[in-house]
Amino acid sequence: MPVQIGQKPGHDFSRPLGLLSDCHRRIERFLAVMAKVATAGALDEDRRNALDAALRYFREAAPKHTADEEESLFPRLREVETARAELGDLERLEADHDRADRLHAEADALGMAWLQDGALPADRAARFREIAADLAELYRAHIDIEDNRLFPLAARLLPMETQQEIGREMAARRIAR
Ligand SMILES: [Fe+2]
Ligand SMILES: [Fe+2]
Known part of the structure; x- marks a missing residue:
């Protein structure tokens, strides 16, 4: 399974909103990798590398995206009077982040065990597939x-x-x- 990693973002830090959307494209790409690996069954070398890259992305890079939103963007929007009508969205988005964090933590534990042992018991493999599907659905609406x-x-x-x-x-x- 070919997996692209380390692709250059389309925007730079002078266009932070564009950069945040670029991150969404990476999130979507790595979610698709997780879903594909989850349903593919046994890990061959390509799938192993793809899974490793996706887990690492969600462990190391994605939390910075969440911090960009929760610590840099959302507080600025909350200060703007005319944005107040949209603030319900911010709370919903923060709740999504919390739920995604929990699902990623569980996926990471399962995925790391899979990489380490080379196989997962059927019930844990099923749970990994379920999480990949839940995350895909959560992020679709969120993004x-x-x-x-x-x-x-x-x-x-x-x-x-x-x-x-x-x-x-x-x-x-x-x-x-
Ligand atoms: Fe985002
Ligand atoms: Fe978000």
Whole structure:
């Protein structure tokens, strides 16, 4: 199974909202890898490498994306009076992040055991498939709200200087951690 990793993002830190959407494309790509590996059965070398890369992405890189949103973007939107009508979305999105975190933690434990042992007992393999499907469904709706409602709203309401600050914080998160 060919898996692309380390693909260059389409935006840089001067366009943080575009960069956040670029991350969504990576999330979708690695979710598709997880789903494909989960349903493929035995791990050959390609699937092993693909699974390892997907688990690592969700363990190491994806939490920075969540921090970009929860620590840099959402607080700025909450400060904007005219964004208040949309704030229900922010709470829903934060709840999604928490649920995704729990599912990823469980997927990571199962996936690491799979990599280590070369096989998973049937019930644990079934649970891994179920989690991959749940995550795909969760992110489909979540990313739709972010890409199509929240980021356009942020682009409209947040001054360019604020967007630049968000970009600087995102850059720092990737150097410091
Ligand atoms: Fe996101
Ligand atoms: Fe999000």
